[in-house]
Amino acid sequence: MTHRKSLSLNWRRIPERYQLLGNECATCGAVFFPPRALCSKCRRKGTLEDKKLGGLGEVFTFTAVRSPPEGFEHQIPYVLAIVKLKEGPFITGMVTDVEPQEVSIGMPVRSVFRRISEDGKHGVINYAFKFVRA
Amino acid sequence: MFGIVGWGAYVPQFRIRVDEIARVWGREPREITDGLGVSEKAVANYDEDTATISVEAARNALRRGQVNSKKIAAVFVGSESHPYVIKPTAATVVEAIGASPYLTAGDLEFACKAGTAGMQACLGMAKSGMVEYGMTIGTDTAQGRPGDALEYTAASGGAAFIVGAKPAAEIIDTCSYTTDTPDFWRREGAEYPSHGGRFTGEPAYFKHVVECTKQLLSKTGTSVKDIDQVIFHMPNAKFPSRAAKLLGIPPEKMERGLVVKSIGNTYSGSSLLGLARVLDQAKPGETILVTSFGSGAGSDSFLLKTTKEIAGLAERAPTTQSYIDRKKYLDYAVYAKIRRKIKHE
Numbered sequence: 001m002t003h004r005k006s007l008s009l010n011w012r013r014i015p016e017r018y019q020l021l022g023n024e025c026a027t028c029g030a031v032f033f034p035p036r037a038l039c040s041k042c043r044r045k046g047t048l049e050d051k052k053l054g055g056l057g058e059v060f061t062f063t064a065v066r067s068p069p070e071g072f073e074h075q076i077p078y079v080l081a082i083v084k085l086k087e088g089p090f091i092t093g094m095v096t097d098v099e100p101q102e103v104s105i106g107m108p109v110r111s112v113f114r115r116i117s118e119d120g121k122h123g124v125i126n127y128a129f130k131f132v133r134a
Numbered sequence: 135m136f137g138i139v140g141w142g143a144y145v146p147q148f149r150i151r152v153d154e155i156a157r158v159w160g161r162e163p164r165e166i167t168d169g170l171g172v173s174e175k176a177v178a179n180y181d182e183d184t185a186t187i188s189v190e191a192a193r194n195a196l197r198r199g200q201v202n203s204k205k206i207a208a209v210f211v212g213s214e215s216h217p218y219v220i221k222p223t224a225a226t227v228v229e230a231i232g233a234s235p236y237l238t239a240g241d242l243e244f245a246c247k248a249g250t251a252g253m254q255a256c257l258g259m260a261k262s263g264m265v266e267y268g269m270t271i272g273t274d275t276a277q278g279r280p281g282d283a284l285e286y287t288a289a290s291g292g293a294a295f296i297v298g299a300k301p302a303a304e305i306i307d308t309c310s311y312t313t314d315t316p317d318f319w320r321r322e323g324a325e326y327p328s329h330g331g332r333f334t335g336e337p338a339y340f341k342h343v344v345e346c347t348k349q350l351l352s353k354t355g356t357s358v359k360d361i362d363q364v365i366f367h368m369p370n371a372k373f374p375s376r377a378a379k380l381l382g383i384p385p386e387k388m389e390r391g392l393v394v395k396s397i398g399n400t401y402s403g404s405s406l407l408g409l410a411r412v413l414d415q416a417k418p419g420e421t422i423l424v425t426s427f428g429s430g431a432g433s434d435s436f437l438l439k440t441t442k443e444i445a446g447l448a449e450r451a452p453t454t455q456s457y458i459d460r461k462k463y464l465d466y467a468v469y470a471k472i473r474r475k476i477k478h479e
Binding site for chain 1: 147179180181182183185186189190193217218221226229230231232462471472
């Protein structure tokens, strides 16, 4: 059985999706997620080092998805939020184990490990962080 | 001295009441709840499976034991609901907890006792010096055929244990008892397990749990009076209570670990979640007896003694009870949808 979606596309992002692995500029202290190849402030003067983010933050803004893309039909309505992490970066992720009306701007959240999507019945299962109420 | 250095539990937040399942299948709710001693069971969300539950439990164990994940040199995940038939859940856990790739890992299957088989493997590896720390996890998102007796209790949850030196609970000894007993099985490709009805009792659960426990007591020269807390595998609340009676163990020594009443039978997670709850509340110097049971059939028994290292550990990560208390109820229709019991194709 052949798979339909790119294996390497998801595989390449396993460290950031499984462990919230971002990076930090040793020169200016700026934290990036997803990890960047170059510090946006220091440019070539910056030195980037891996940084595991703690997963704690708050909802900066959110929306409830009711017209989902393919593969997410059984999860509607689900909440997609921009979360401001304690370390600084803004990060987009799903908020799970909640109904949309339970979510509010400023709500403290923490990251958990969940299934995101699967490539049909025979393909791989993709896992990543989501957020729950802290 | 080797034993449990850190432990972590995870139970999904959704619950379905046993009387709601009975209502759908036209059974008298009181007959079912009284017969099982279970009032509700934990249900994994649509985006949860054995891998996600294992990762949450593993992260709690690392936090509680304050162990650097790079020092874990063996990871075993015991389950009968691994998301893949081929592709290890353990590899996903390894990557998600940020362990070093220079380790050994594998998925184990022995019905409900694979997690305790992993504990024995980790103990052997730690004691022999092969690894500094080993991690074993028992997790399931148990499947019961709609309308079958198992559906009332088949639940989701798991617990992880880090085994190494300077333990919070020393594993004084362990032993096993294994026979070929066809009490419960699932063939390759079958969606739901089958079972032998009443045959799951005397020749399966009771024989293995009682014989294995007796063997451990005799091997260690321990009497029931010396033990403070006892955990047996919990397919329901009645079986472990009856096994305790057969062994002369008073009910009050079972109470702390009897998590099945409010979360159901978490299969590979069952006895280990009971142990996690007992450890959460344990003080130094407590003697604990655990006997798991896996259909097919076998039991693993462990004699543990908590040490001074256990003081203050419980609060470093969410306790088992905090997960038991955190809950949202589902009706049968939504439960059937999120557990993928409704077929779309």
